[in-house]
Amino acid sequence: MDIFANDKQYIAGTYARTPVAFTRGEGALLFDGNGKPYIDLGAGIAVNTFGHNDDGWVSAVTDQLRRIAHTSNLYFSSPQVLLAKTLCERTGMRKVFFSNSGAEANECMIKTARKYAADRFGENTRSGIITLKGSFHGRTIATLAATGQDAMHHDFGPFPDGFFYTEPNDIADLEATLQAHGGKCCAIMFEPVQGEGGVRQLAREYTAKLAALAEQYDLLLLADEVQTGNGRTGTLFAFEQYGLSPDIFSTAKGLAGGLPFGATLFGAKTADVLQPGSHGSTFGGNPVCAAGALHVLSRLDDDFLADVRKKSEHTRRRLTAMQGVLDVTGLGLMIGIETKKPAKEVIAEALAHGVVVLSAKNRVRLLPPLNIPMDLLDQALDVLETTFS
Numbered sequence: 464m465d466i467f468a469n470d471k472q473y474i475a476g477t478y479a480r481t482p483v484a485f486t487r488g489e490g491a492l493l494f495d496g497n498g499k500p501y502i503d504l505g506a507g508i509a510v511n512t513f514g515h516n517d518d519g520w521v522s523a524v525t526d527q528l529r530r531i532a533h534t535s536n537l538y539f540s541s542p543q544v545l546l547a548k549t550l551c552e553r554t555g556m557r558k559v560f561f562s563n564s565g566a567e568a569n570e571c572m573i574k575t576a577r578k579y580a581a582d583r584f585g586e587n588t589r590s591g592i593i594t595l596k597g598s599f600h601g602r603t604i605a606t607l608a609a610t611g612q613d614a615m616h617h618d619f620g621p622f623p624d625g626f627f628y629t630e631p632n633d634i635a636d637l638e639a640t641l642q643a644h645g646g647k648c649c650a651i652m653f654e655p656v657q658g659e660g661g662v663r664q665l666a667r668e669y670t671a672k673l674a675a676l677a678e679q680y681d682l683l684l685l686a687d688e689v690q691t692g693n694g695r696t697g698t699l700f701a702f703e704q705y706g707l708s709p710d711i712f713s714t715a716k717g718l719a720g721g722l723p724f725g726a727t728l729f730g731a732k733t734a735d736v737l738q739p740g741s742h743g744s745t746f747g748g749n750p751v752c753a754a755g756a757l758h759v760l761s762r763l764d765d766d767f768l769a770d771v772r773k774k775s776e777h778t779r780r781r782l783t784a785m786q787g788v789l790d791v792t793g794l795g796l797m798i799g800i801e802t803k804k805p806a807k808e809v810i811a812e813a814l815a816h817g818v819v820v821l822s823a824k825n826r827v828r829l830l831p832p833l834n835i836p837m838d839l840l841d842q843a844l845d846v847l848e849t850t851f852s
């Protein structure tokens with residue numbers, strides 16, 4: 464079968480795919496149909512936390528698959544409860560809602576913030592949410608509206624009202640946005656590091672001010688940790704590094720290590736906002752995905768996270784010293800590289816030389832499996848060095 468022609472004929476054309484089909488993976492290596500190996504610095508866009516075909520993860524998932532694959536949320540489920548308990552104990556949050564993706568986790572975060580405000584102040588009085596320009600929160604209609612990128616606000620309107628956008632890392636703009644709209648808002652929503660927006664991290668002074676202003680205006684803090692979560696930035700969740708205590712946060716991507724999963728976690732103020740009938744999901748909390756996530760969390764301990772930080776520092780040090788590199792951004796193993804050459808060219812050349820890297824706006828983006836061995840990481844960086852200049 465000609466996979467490229469059949470893809471074009473039968474699959475909706477939403478993706479500008481790179482012309483390669485990976486057929487198997489082993490750790491941080493991917494192989495195409497001809498058996499050509501590639502070092503994977505993309506991890507399925509921050510999904511494959513321990514790379515491919517990881518023994519422990521495959522066992523955890525397949526053991527659960529053999530026991531029971533799905534029961535629905537009409538019944539109790541022990542993998543789901545164990546996972547919720549683990550997530551709460553590791554983050555200080557109180558309750559969890561499970562879904563299947565980042566967009567859904569954010570949709571739940573938005574709905575909960577609005578219901579919190581509706582319960583306290585009356586419906587539609589403080590339903591607004593402030594989000595950051597350059598953010599990306601998902602592809603559903605509400606999460607697209609929350610996304611602070613004008614280019615994404617075409618073709619699918621009308622979008623839900625009540626999203627107000629402010630410039631990231633600009634305290635004056637935040638103050639002005641709050642003065643104009645704060646009184647009709649219930650929350651501020653942000654990614655600690657904007658992923659799709661170009662791997663741009665928020666400054667700590669900015670997030671400290673953001674948290675103080677949220678308190679002043681009686682707004683909930685909503686952290687989108689879909690991409691930054693689950694060890695990616697060198698702590699279990701990025702908000703820990705910022706000293707923030709979100710009232711709600713969302714996560715997905717690497718949580719289940721390669722299976723579709725999302726979670727929305729609620730703090731003390733919001734734990735009991737959702738009630739029977741408020742929200743739901745047929746597949747949310749699926750036991751096979753939950754077993755994968757429990758396994759992922761069981762390995763993301765202090766030593767593992769310290770190792771992520773060590774690899775991050777090493778990678779940054781090497782990248783910063785390379786010719787053709789203008790800037791290195793991000794946190795942990797979520798790294799953005801501004802290059803002299805267009806990112807597109809770098810990515811294509813790296814692929815031809817057996818290294819998979821991604822883009823984010825005009826930057827090359829690295830999101831390797833968190834357990835990538837140091838020698839493979841160095842080998843991949845050697846290849847990247849040759850593509851930059």
Ligand SMILES: Cc1ncc(COP(=O)(O)O)c(C=O)c1O
Nearest residue numbers: 564565566599600601658689690
């Ligand atoms: C920060 C952030 N939020 C939300 C999403 C949407 O997640 P999903 O594609 O799983 O719906 C993404 C995906 O890239 C993301 O990076």
